[in-house]
Amino acid sequence: MSSEFLYGIEVIINGLMAGVLYALVALGFVLIYKASGIFNYSQGVMALFAALTLVGIMEGQVPFSHLINAIFGTELHHFGWEVPAFLAIALTVVVMVIFAWLVQRFVFRHLVGQEPIILFMATIGLAYFLEGVGDLMWGSEIKTIALGLPQGNARWLEDVTSALGDDTFYGFFVRQLDIVAALVAMVLVTALIVFAQYTKQGRAMRAVADDHQAALSVGISLNFIWVLVWSLAGVVALVAGVMWGAKSGVQFSLSLIALKALPVLMLGGFTSIPGAIIGGLIIGVGEQLFEYTIGGPFLGGATENWFAYMLALLFLVFRPQGLFGEKIIERV
Amino acid sequence: MKLKTLGALALTATFGATAAMAELVIPDLSYRTGAYAAGGTPFSDGYQDYFNLLNARDGGIGGEPIRIVECETGYNTEAGVECYESTKGEGALVYQPLSTGITYQLIPRATADGIPLHTMGYGRTSAADGETFNWVFNYPANYWDAASVMINYLLDQNGGSLEGKNITLLFHNSAYGKEPIATLNALAEMHGFNFSELAVDHPGQEQTAQWLQIRRERPDYVLMWGWGVMNQVAVQEAANIGYPMDQFIGNWWAGAEHDVTPAGAAADGYLSLNMNRVGDMPVLAEMQSMVVDAGMGAGDGSNVGSVLYIRGMYAAMLAAEAIAKAQEIHGVSDITPAMMRDGMEALDITEARMEELGMPLVGPAFSVSCQDHGGSGLGIVQRWDAAAGVFVALTDYIAPDDSVTGPLIAEDAAAFAAENNITPGCM
Known part of the structure; x- marks a missing residue:
């Protein structure tokens, strides 16, 4: 096989891997939108906040230490202990559940019945607020996630596949971290589907997603479901934050990963978990293939960002609700 | 008559107080929040801590205390321009915009307002042409x-x-x-x-x-x-x-x-x-003891000695030396932004002076002139030692090839002058 063809396959494989990471971010948006009709602009910041919290807990950092030291003249920075990863993850999940409850109690409970645009604006405010709290709580320096996630090339794959081509083909390059991310995403999606299909709370969540009024009439607490959904979105945000944070360190630009999820949502639909996955994969492969075949050689490169939106817009023209979204029917 | 006397006394008292309270105002357009805070915080800490050291150790520069006016830009161009507009009225002597985007927005404003910009190793490269960019300086390198x-x-x-x-x-x-x-x-x-x-x-x-x-x-x-x-x-x-x-x-x-x-x-x-050397220098120990340990540091002290902290300190040193030069040229301690520009244009940084300041060879020796606002352009190559967690200088200062960069700067500056109807020349 020619090297060009094999490298094309390598680009597709890496596009699929990138797509998994996009889908991880998009999943959080879908969960909240499906259950409450809120487009949660703060999902990217939630990923940042969750990752900051995880690292802060693991390193035994004193939250709000800068603020405490400035007010009281103390020199507090660390508790002097380190927390094992599994316990830190559990504690971070607890923090995200508390965050979900606070958001529901102090923001959205007061906005019931408001127009979707008002709810959207509230999430923009929430994003800026959460970013500021994250900064105050854990500081703005770049942090490293010490979860022992593998980095570097999957050498075994490179060695096995290098014989497929001639001397100019070096074997397929795939990051070990991407393989782990794909496995984690599979487990996460399976767990979400099992939860939604086979648990009482999951069924209640689906009932609320289908029809708020009907769900209320059979005694389902909307407040509880929304706290539950925001908590699940918080867990998804933690996973996304860890995976993206492992690539670049945990830093404030992590919140910008939300921008990578938007074309995925436009393509896959705002209400479908499989849509988020398939959408992520299509966007990932599409942007990488375009860059490899056209963007890089003919357009000066760096086409990934705008091409993802172009691709999503193209799908929107033919299917406004996205590939897997619920069909929009307006009855007059 | 009595009222007039009282009024005159009040005026005298006001002006007298102003003269006694004269300060050298240095704005710090910092970015301690947002996506780039990891880079903005150490630079700002170093920039402020050096001025704080001069205040604590020498009582300022030439007997005048330095007042730092910090304004948070978040590395956002619009916010940077707002910071400039809101602080320039305080008597700002020089701006270090710390962003190429903000620099491009401030070049026409600062030129019109008569306030110098120091865009150290960033911003518009052709600003090295001092005859076209009278108020912009980008020494020591671009x-x-x-x-x-x-x-x-x-x-x-x-x-x-x-x-x-x-x-x-x-x-x-x-x-x-x-x-x-x-x-x-x-x-x-x-x-x-x-x-x-x-x-x-x-x-x-x-x-x-x-x-x-x-x-x-x-x-x-x-x-x-x-x-x-x-x-x-x-x-x-x-x-x-x-x-x-x-x-x-x-x-x-x-x-x-x-x-x-x-x-x-x-x-x-x-x-x-x-563009500057890293590593231990006597001035860092002074900053630690007289500023950070004394509770006058801009940050929590964790950045002292880091690459960007030293760069911020170096930028502050260059500003302080220009202030001293301006005071020397004009024979006054309470200088104006126009005098500051004169000081920057007459700046002469020698190895002996850096040694004297406790930061030997922190940067290359260079001098500025009306024609050349860009300095010598020298730089070092440094290597990351992951085990020690430090950058180590791998080379001495390396000179650029002026025969290549010079004509490019002249060409770009000429185009800017033509676009903006500027007649190049010294002030």
């Missing part, structure tokens, strides 16, 4: 110098010839990232190397396509004009594909500790340019 210094380093590594070598520029797809392209094209023609470009879209979290291409094409060297998260991802991706770190050179905005620490031990050996 981006085009940086590109030339990198190539001169590589020439040295390759026995004086880069003929047939493949050199790739990985750049942030912005005006900043594209700055060195013209210089590198000119140098490629001069030295016979093959030059290619690889753009990375903002913010740079996703660089799969670029590094797959580097892996396929295996260039001899990769130069990087990166910023923010692009740097950390690029270093990690280079490690992922096994690209040799000693063939990967970032510019001076891609060579701080936070750019390499996320990649851990895999970043060992990564090279970057620096």
